[in-house]
Every structure is written in structure tokens, then in C-alpha cells.
Amino acid sequence: MSSHPRPQVIETVAGMRDVVAHERAAGRTIALTPTLGALHQGHLAHVERAAELADVRIVSIFVNPTQFGANEDLDKYPRTMDEDLDMLGEMGVPYVFAPSVEEMYPKGPTSTTISAGQIGTMFEGKTRPGHFDGVLTVVAKLLAITSPQFVTFGQKDAQQLFLVRRMITDLNIPVQLEIIETVREEDGLALSSRNQFLDAHQREAASILSTALNAATSAADSGLDAVIAAAQGALMGESGVELDYFTVVDTDTFMPVPDGYRGPAVALVAARVGETRLIDNATLYVG
Numbered sequence: 001m002s003s004h005p006r007p008q009v010i011e012t013v014a015g016m017r018d019v020v021a022h023e024r025a026a027g028r029t030i031a032l033t034p035t036l037g038a039l040h041q042g043h044l045a046h047v048e049r050a051a052e053l054a055d056v057r058i059v060s061i062f063v064n065p066t067q068f069g070a071n072e073d074l075d076k077y078p079r080t081m082d083e084d085l086d087m088l089g090e091m092g093v094p095y096v097f098a099p100s101v102e103e104m105y106p107k108g109p110t111s112t113t114i115s116a117g118q119i120g121t122m123f124e125g126k127t128r129p130g131h132f133d134g135v136l137t138v139v140a141k142l143l144a145i146t147s148p149q150f151v152t153f154g155q156k157d158a159q160q161l162f163l164v165r166r167m168i169t170d171l172n173i174p175v176q177l178e179i180i181e182t183v184r185e186e187d188g189l190a191l192s193s194r195n196q197f198l199d200a201h202q203r204e205a206a207s208i209l210s211t212a213l214n215a216a217t218s219a220a221d222s223g224l225d226a227v228i229a230a231a232q233g234a235l236m237g238e239s240g241v242e243l244d245y246f247t248v249v250d251t252d253t254f255m256p257v258p259d260g261y262r263g264p265a266v267a268l269v270a271a272r273v274g275e276t277r278l279i280d281n282a283t284l285y286v287g
């Protein structure tokens with residue numbers, strides 16, 4: 001148990017709105033960091049940055065059922081509220097919004113949902129149908145409840161980041177999106193709450209994702225074919241890692257780039273390591 005005071009935990013929408021109204025009336029700005037909990041250093045980079053952006057930080061901890069598919073790990077998703085509150089207390093975060101499912105969805109899943117459109121059905125959305133509609137809908141709700149001036153999202157979930165940014169633009173949501181760089185282990189593995197499901201052997205194998213992305217980035221000057229060959233070469237060498245996709249998308253449209261493409265891009269990789277699905281990405285300039 002930490003010696004720092006824990007954040008105030010607010011469990012109701014009305015309670016959260018009261019806090020926001022109070023802080024805003026006092027002229028303070030607000031930054032929201034939405035999370036599923038099971039916090040790690042990657043999340044702490046968000047709250048650290050949020051402290052530079054705004055007077056008041058709110059971290060939401062809500063394992064949103066509408067973004068999990070029927071055969072996904074909703075029940076297995078790690079829930080570590082005590083540890084999360086200790087960590088956020090140490091970071092000086094004053095408020096945690098931690099509603100129940102009934103509080104967020106009193107009548108069951110909302111009849112109104114935000115569609116992530118075509119990009120929402122690709123890559124992660126192909127394996128997880130409806131996932132991004134669930135994400136966008138809950139993010140819109142969280143923004144409406146906390147009306148922050150700033151919201152932080154991680155580069156680690158590049159597709160989610162793209163779709164949230166587009167939603168904010170498309171719906172004229174008055175919030176500034178702050179992108180937080182991916183925090184990595186020493187061997188390059190991107191921090192994720194799912195890493196805790198890896199056993200020692202799988203954990204070692206998992207670093208191949210960032211190795212492949214590094215190889216892709218190093219090859220970028222030599223063109224798209226070289227990028228793909230470099231990543232595939234690295235990924236093929238690792239047994240126990242089942243590649244789902246490696247693809248290069250246009251930064252602006254998130255659509256796969258055409259043959260011969262030159263310009264800014266994001267390389268995406270997703271793979272299954274044992275039962276655990278991992279994703280990572282790197283921004284690069286294809287020459």
C-alpha cells in the first residue's frame with residue numbers, strides 16, 4: 001500500500017459531472033486518460049503528460065464490455081483496481097472515474113452507436129468485429145461525461161488512435177487529442193496489459209514484433225518491397241509466434257499503401273503468441 005493519497009474514485013455519471021462542473025467553475029482545465037485499468041508504465045506516461053497539459057487529471061478505468069467480442073477475454077481481462085489506485089496516487093492523480101457496467105449502460109448496450117466505418121472492419125477490426133464501434137461509442141460517452149480540454153491516446157494502438165482522431169474531427173468534439181509514444185521493455189516489447197499472460201518462453205519470443213518493425217524501419221529507404229521483406233524475414237525466424245498480419249498503411253487514410261508507394265506510413269503488426277494476441281506498429285517514411 002502506497003503512502004500517497006489515493007485518487008477520489010467516482011462511480012456515477014452524475015458524480016463525475018459534479019466534479020467536472022466544480023473544477024471548471026474554478027477555472028481549471030481537465031485532461032482525460034481513458035483506460036481499461038491493469039495499469040502499467042505505458043499508462044503512467046499518459047498521466048505524466050496530462051499533468052503538463054491540464055490543471056486536473058481524470059483517469060477512467062472501465063472494462064468496456066461492448067468492445068469485447070463474444071469469444072474474447074472480457075472475463076479474463078486483468079482487473080487490478082487496488083494497484084491501479086496506488087499507482088495513480090503516487091502520480092498525484094486526483095480523480096478516477098470507475099463506473100459499473102450498469103452505470104454506463106443502464107439499458108444494456110446503447111441503441112445509438114458510433115460506427116468506425118470501413119477502417120473499423122480492417123486489421124484489428126477483422127479479427128474483432130464490432131470492437132472499434134464499441135471503443136468509439138464508449139470514448140464518445142467518456143468525453144461527454146468529463147468534457148475535458150485534452151484527451152490522451154497511445155500510439156501503441158495505432159488503429160484505435162486513427163479512428164478516435166477521425167471521430168473527434170468528424171463530430172467536431174471540442175477536445176485536443178494528445179498522442180503518447182509507446183513505452184517499451186528493454187528488448188523492445190511494447191508494454192501492454194496482455195503481456196502478463198505470456199509465460200517466460202512466450203515473453204522472449206514476443207520481442208520479435210518490435211524486432212520486425214525495427215527491421216522494416218531500417219529498410220524504409222530502400223522502398224516498400226524491402227520493408228515488407230525485412231519484416232517478414234524477421235518474423236519467419238521465430239517459432240511460437242503466429243503472424244496475423246504485417247501491413248503498411250497510409251498515415252492519412254489508414255488504407256494499405258499501393259505497390260511502389262513512397263511517403264509517410266505506419267507499419268502494423270499483429271501476432272498470436274500462445275493464446276495472447278499482441279499488436280505493435282512503427283511510423284516510417286518509405287523512400
Ligand code: PAF
Nearest residue numbers: 034035036064135138157
Ligand atoms: O485503449 C483502451 O484502453 C480502450 O480501448 C479505451 C480507449 C479505454 C476504451 O475503452
